[in-house]
Amino acid sequence: MSNQEPNGSDYPALRLPMPLWVRLLAVLVAVVGSITVSVLVANAVKRRTQAASPDQTPGSSAGTLAEAEGEPSSESPDAPLSPELAEEAAAAERAELLDSLLAEGGILLTEKRAAQAVSAFREASAHSPDSVPAWLGLIAACRQAGDFTQAWRACESALASVTGEQVEIHRAFAHLARDCGRADTALAETTKVLAHLPDDADAHFVAASALLTLGPKGSALKHARKAVEGAPESHAAQVMLGRALTAADQPTAAVEVLRRALAEVPGSPRACLALAHTQRQLGDDEGAQKTLAEIDESLVEEETRLVEILLDPGGELPPAALGSDRAIAAMAAVERAELLLRGGKGREAMAEFRRLAAEYPDLPSIHYRFAELTLLSGQVEAARKLAETQLARSSEDTRGHVILARVFLNKGLFGLAKEECRKALGGNLSRRAALSARQTLAVAYNRSGDPKQAIAEIQGCLEARPDNQEAIICLSIFQLAAGDAQAAIDTLRAAAERFPDAPRFPTHEAALLLRNGDRKGAIVATRKA
Numbered sequence: 093m094s095n096q097e098p099n100g101s102d103y104p105a106l107r108l109p110m111p112l113w114v115r116l117l118a119v120l121v122a123v124v125g126s127i128t129v130s131v132l133v134a135n136a137v138k139r140r141t142q143a144a145s146p147d148q149t150p151g152s153s154a155g156t157l158a159e160a161e162g163e164p165s166s167e168s169p170d171a172p173l174s175p176e177l178a179e180e181a182a183a184a185e186r187a188e189l190l191d192s193l194l195a196e197g198g199i200l201l202t203e204k205r206a207a208q209a210v211s212a213f214r215e216a217s218a219h220s221p222d223s224v225p226a227w228l229g230l231i232a233a234c235r236q237a238g239d240f241t242q243a244w245r246a247c248e249s250a251l252a253s254v255t256g257e258q259v260e261i262h263r264a265f266a267h268l269a270r271d272c273g274r275a276d277t278a279l280a281e282t283t284k285v286l287a288h289l290p291d292d293a294d295a296h297f298v299a300a301s302a303l304l305t306l307g308p309k310g311s312a313l314k315h316a317r318k319a320v321e322g323a324p325e326s327h328a329a330q331v332m333l334g335r336a337l338t339a340a341d342q343p344t345a346a347v348e349v350l351r352r353a354l355a356e357v358p359g360s361p362r363a364c365l366a367l368a369h370t371q372r373q374l375g376d377d378e379g380a381q382k383t384l385a386e387i388d389e390s391l392v393e394e395e396t397r398l399v400e401i402l403l404d405p406g407g408e409l410p411p412a413a414l415g416s417d418r419a420i421a422a423m424a425a426v427e428r429a430e431l432l433l434r435g436g437k438g439r440e441a442m443a444e445f446r447r448l449a450a451e452y453p454d455l456p457s458i459h460y461r462f463a464e465l466t467l468l469s470g471q472v473e474a475a476r477k478l479a480e481t482q483l484a485r486s487s488e489d490t491r492g493h494v495i496l497a498r499v500f501l502n503k504g505l506f507g508l509a510k511e512e513c514r515k516a517l518g519g520n521l522s523r524r525a526a527l528s529a530r531q532t533l534a535v536a537y538n539r540s541g542d543p544k545q546a547i548a549e550i551q552g553c554l555e556a557r558p559d560n561q562e563a564i565i566c567l568s569i570f571q572l573a574a575g576d577a578q579a580a581i582d583t584l585r586a587a588a589e590r591f592p593d594a595p596r597f598p599t600h601e602a603a604l605l606l607r608n609g610d611r612k613g614a615i616v617a618t619r620k621a
Contacts, residue, residue, distance in 0.1 A: 103469050150235070190220045195296065197229045206237035217246075221253040225262060231264045259288050266298045275305035293322025293329065305522050310340035310369055316545075327353055331363045338370045339558065346370045361387050361420045368427050377431050387424045409550035422452045426461070442469065456482060460491045460525075467495060472502050490519025495528045501532060509533075531563055534570070540551050543573035565600060577608060 114347055197212035213229035220226055227250035232244035247265040251258060264280035279302035285295040316336035319329040329352035337346035350367040353359060363385045371380040425448055432442035445462040447538035459482050467475035479495035497512035513533035517526060534549035547570045553563045565589045571580040581604060588597040606614040 099164065140265065140374055148599070162178055179335055186219070190216055190223060190226070192231060193219065193256075194223075194225055197233065197389055201229070201233060201236060201391065202235065206233055209233035210239075210242075212239055217253075222255055224250075224257070224327045225256065228264055231261075231268065232517060235268065240272055244272070259285055263295065266295070270298055270301055272407075273375055275302040278302040279306060290320070291322060293319045293326070296322065297326075297332055299334055301345070304335060304339055312336040313340045327357045327360065327363070330356075333358070334363070334368050334370065337550060338366070340372060343370045359386055365420065365423055368424070372427060372431060372434075378428065380431060384424050387420065406609070422448060422455055426458060438469070441465070456489055456491070460495065463492075463495045467502070472499055475499055483598075488519060490521060492517045492524050494521075494525055494532060497529065497532045499538055501539070506536045509536040510540070523556070527557060527560070531566065533562075534566060538566075538570050538573055545572045546570040547574060561587070561594060561596065565596065568600060568604070569571070572604065575602065580604060 093122070104147065112294045116229045170252040181422035193212050193216035197209050197216060197445050200206075200209035200212060210230065210233040212377045213226055213233050215231050216223065216226035227246060230246045231243050231250070234246055247261065247268060251564070254261060262281045266278045266285065269275075269277035269281060278298055282295045282298040282302065285292060286299065289295060295316035296315040300312040300319060303312035303315060312332075315334045316329070316333040319326070320333050321476040329351060334346045334350035334353065337343070337349060345365065347370055350363055351361045352368065357363065364383050367381040368380040368387075371377075371383060390505050395520065425444070429441050429444040429448065432438075432444060437493065442462075442465055445458065445465060449462045455591060457476060463475050463478035463482070466478060475495055476499045479492040479499070482489070483492035483496075494518035495513045500506070500509040500512060513536065515531050516529040517533075521529065530549055534546045534553065537543070537549060547567065550563055550567045550570060553560060556569065557563070566581040571577075571583060581601060584597045584601040584604070588594070588601070591597065602614040605611075
């Protein structure tokens, strides 16, 4: 069963089957040793009473650990202390204050009193900037309060303040970045965890998640397998493995893994969503529809969250990004719209994407898919406006530049198209969007009279994704434009051998041979198609 953090995000907690705040309390217990939580909370109450009373001095007996435990004081209150003893007493008092704050914050977290927990842990981190538990508590409390921006800043402050071991801070930052849609930061932080803990299942889980967005095709798979090896009972790890198998073009294996995950946790929204996507990839539209129907039945927990958002330059995270089940429901609706599109119901699919864009203004991927389909339908100016609107909302998310590049390409403005592609590639793009940008850049080079540069760009696309059939066709076109007809023919023939069920390659070969006057060869190629 997936573990839920108090703020509702799907925190896998693969190393320990418990939420982050419970793990935090375990750290606190290790820090305070044999001191009981009740004693620490009592001290925290006395400390706050002390702060409100001008008659109470730091050296007085009220609020000391010895008295809280019922032990008599062996020192006379009037006896002067040596400098060494005074320093020891001050250090003990500082340690006691930190322990009290940590225990107080931990109790507040368990009671889901997030605002008070934030205050306690903020005071603890200010009191002891080198305390890892204090910073972890502050990060967890900010997350529980739904303030992801302050949680992000707490991670940055912790890394700047803690001089010792920072592994758990890097872990907390990696999870936060993942939940904020910042796959680049998530990967960077979890890589630091793996440098110290190479077999850590939780870190491999985050790495797999980030690489599904950023990495070359199939790069997430080894990390997903490591996550399952390290935490075989984790439902989240099983779902991640299914997604990674799908991304690595192993959909049959993915279906097996995801069905096993659903057998263990029936109706799991994320497992259903991953399975429906895989079924659509396999062409099992009917199965995908049935799986999507299960999501509708399972979306009952109001606190389930799925964040898909990029932090804007100011670091603010819009509250609308954390809309309970809204994001999962939206992604299920997107899958249904894609099924309509593939079923030849383009008009209905466009209407559905238009509705989704209006209903979910905070989910960028819906808007960019709508803009993409709008452009494909020939509505060039409408697509341009949609892309510009999204860029105005979040300049860090550069997918809009890909749409604009294709708009300019459509208008024959090749210089502007290349400029937009470079802007897109300079930002935080998913693998799919980055390949689209590079392929568009290659076409722009070819149409502007530079087929050699076009070949270089499209070969880069094929290195990242060798099975991209559209890119292979483009390569043959660019080779022909560069004056190397034989290379173009060889490219198409090699592709026809690799993809015997794809008629497009023999068809293009036939057209090319016919253009070169080889009528007999064209007939042979046509028969292959």
